[in-house]
Amino acid sequence: MILIENYWDQLADVKDELASRGWFPGTSGNLSIKVDENPRRFLVTASGIDKTKRTEEDFILVDQQGQPVYQTELRVSAETSLHCQVYEQTDAGCCLHIHTVDNNVISELYAEQGYITFRNQELIKAFGIWDQDGEITLPIIENHANMELLTQAFAQAISAESYGVLIRNHGITVWGKDAFTAKKHLEAFEFLCSYELKLRQFA
Numbered sequence: 001m002i003l004i005e006n007y008w009d010q011l012a013d014v015k016d017e018l019a020s021r022g023w024f025p026g027t028s029g030n031l032s033i034k035v036d037e038n039p040r041r042f043l044v045t046a047s048g049i050d051k052t053k054r055t056e057e058d059f060i061l062v063d064q065q066g067q068p069v070y071q072t073e074l075r076v077s078a079e080t081s082l083h084c085q086v087y088e089q090t091d092a093g094c095c096l097h098i099h100t101v102d103n104n105v106i107s108e109l110y111a112e113q114g115y116i117t118f119r120n121q122e123l124i125k126a127f128g129i130w131d132q133d134g135e136i137t138l139p140i141i142e143n144h145a146n147m148e149l150l151t152q153a154f155a156q157a158i159s160a161e162s163y164g165v166l167i168r169n170h171g172i173t174v175w176g177k178d179a180f181t182a183k184k185h186l187e188a189f190e191f192l193c194s195y196e197l198k199l200r201q202f203a
């Protein structure tokens with residue numbers, strides 16, 4: 001038996017923790033967690049809510065097309081289609097999206113290149129890469145107001161080994177096999193983005 005409450009609490013805890021770091025400015029950001037694969041169902045944040053507050057209306061159960069499973073007055077996140085793509089194309093169990101100044105500045109600095117590769121960093125091990133010369137590449141896509149275009153670009157950028165996509169002057173979407181791993185990947189990407197920015201200030 002699947003206990004949705006258990007997944008709800010896991011996602012609410014991650015939301016609280018990311019909120020405590022100021023990672024949801026201006027109601028930005030959205031989170032989801034998969035509760036079943038056959039058929040695929042996941043909880044996703046309601047759109048436009050204050051993600052620093054914990055309420056009983058924070059999440060909506062949706063199907064693999066991102067449509068609410070039960071009748072609701074709430075709107076699903078405007079970016080639910082990106083979460084749908086992550087669950088469609090990877091074996092992720094949780095997907096997190098945040099806007100920070102650091103990930104936005106990195107997205108702008110490396111937009112023309114279309115990716116940023118992080119190397120020579122201990123924290124690359126957070127992605128399960130333990131080689132001496134390990135590196136991880138984060139693809140960067142253009143931001144489109146049109147969600148169909150954005151979803152298309154996002155879908156093309158997803159790769160199972162990258163665990164994230166950076167959207168130019170928008171934010172980062174990161175995933176992992178479960179809530180713990182998705183949060184670990186998100187923290188690692190944010191660390192790597194911040195480090196890169198600080199280093200460039202001294203270079």
Ligand SMILES: CSCCC(=O)C(=O)COP(=O)(O)O
Pocket residue numbers: 026027028029030045046047048049076077078079097
């Ligand atoms: C106010 S932020 C603009 C929308 C956005 O990028 C975001 O992450 C939040 O959208 P949602 O519909 O999930 O609240």
Ligand SMILES: [Zn+2]
Pocket residue numbers: 028029030079097099170171
């Ligand atoms: Zn966003």
